[in-house]
Amino acid sequence: MTSITTQTITFKVFRFNTETDYLPAYKEYQMEVTSEEVVLDILNRIKWEFDGSFSYRRSCRHGICGACAVKVNGKGVLACKERMNDIIELFGNELTIEPVSLKRAVKDMIVDKADFWEKHDAVKPYLVADIDEHPEQESLVTPEQAEALLEADLCIQCGLCHYSCPAIEENDEFFGPAAFAAAYRFNADVRDEGTKERLDVVNQMGAGVWDCVKCFECAEVCPKEVNPIEKITKLHNQVFEYGRAPNNVAVRHAVGFAHSIKKHGLLDEGELVRYSEGNLGVLKHVPVAIQMYKKGKIVLPWNMPKSDKLDEIKKLVKISSTVKF
């Protein structure tokens, strides 16, 4: 058994009461932290040992209720699950504890999650099906069919992915990774009949999957390893499979890669922009393109490099394509 060690840690903690404070402030607390503690122990000790008004959400204290999400030095964590040892090893002995979203802070660690729940609600996170009120038999789901959920059902709605998502930070409309994971979870359920409705919701420009910036913050932060971006890709795929892809810049941008690879093996960057934006839309990129051309950063169509063994690539594109647009 490893022995319990203790070290002195300085915590800078976000304090803000929207009802009484004009501005938030960071208060410092110094304490001896043992190797056995988790972040939630520190939150408790701040309340019990320093300031009884310190506020935070907590309930189950074993990683299932999703209430105690906070950020430590920018890393989103479930306070009850995150070991102080790991945090100290990663960031050292000066740590900043903040709510998951500063601009949504209500009191100290407590944030207003209204946007999270509204977006969750928008994707119909429940079974859409005609249920017989007096069924004669069970609606069975085989283990293989359950595997298709890709563990999206493990989500505990803690909001860590939602508030780590840079697209949400910049775009209030964007549904975000948790809502998309929920949409996929029900689309993948064999008992559900709401896939098309949901796809039309997550397929919108601005709010939908096309505005994902592909940063993988959601996959990294998720304490239940739901891997939301994997589900976002699956939703993209379903949009094409169900023939619901609109002819817009985002869809053409994805499809354009296949066109270019079939022709050159490599991506023709200029042609991808033209194909995605259309002949008119591409004009807004001309000023930057001219600057780039002057610096030798634009390859003209007749100089476009090609992969060796292009015939092989063409054949593989032909025999491996699984969808059409």
Add this chain to the structure above:
Amino acid sequence: MEKLKYALFTGCTAKESTPEQLMSTYAVAEKLGIELIELSEASCCGASHLQDYDDFLSLVLNARNICYAESRGLTMVTICNTCQLNTAMTKHRLDNDAKLKARVNEKLAEVGLEYKGESEITHFIYAIIDDFGLDKIKEMVVKPLSQFNIAPFYGCHNIRPSELAGGDNPYNPTSLDDLIIACGGDNVDYDEKNKCCGFHAELQSPHTAARLTGKALMGALDQDADWMVTPCPLCHLKLDTQYDHASKAVGRDVKMPVLHMQQMLGLALGCTSDELGLKHHLSDVTFI
């Protein structure tokens, strides 16, 4: 030490809009005595967009690229974060799913190839740090970059998801900082160094993309960085060519020089400005 030798997957951008990145990769490799065999057969990796349209096709094409590293018996080295992630993710999925691997190999067999899973895939920055070694880099530096505050910009796909990345902790990555220090420079710490540049949403979500670029540049400027350095040509494109949109989005002039990781290393190793293609930047980097 035996001479390091890799199969180089250049990706598309290094052959088109960032020619300076390919030039400086070769210039640095020559200085360090690293042999790079270009995978001339390789196709585009799909850049995290092809898989949205046709996931299986994306897997087949990436598996084919890996086949050509395997047939040469070499580790594949990438110079683009997104190429790195797409290739590593393909390898991860095929190596952990025998059925999927069989389906992919069925297609590859039609062109006489087989994905075996024998080649490792690593980003050039980790090849330099982990295989070549920072201590040896330090010994070889002839022009230390000691007069510069340099802001590292890691780029998402080289650090996230961490299970597929090269070993950096995405919440506190150190590889690029270590390389800056090895080159004699002062590494600048700022909040956005491990954040997203917005590149992949540029056409679909221009406002979000411009804001993210602007915030990254602003973060570095506010910590008194003289210039920024990145291991990813896509981040570079976004940060170097889109500063007008970025400045408008954040309401402030955020133009600043951005170098490729290879160019920074090349400068410290004594490569010339021509060898490193410094004239191919939109922001002025001649003062360096």
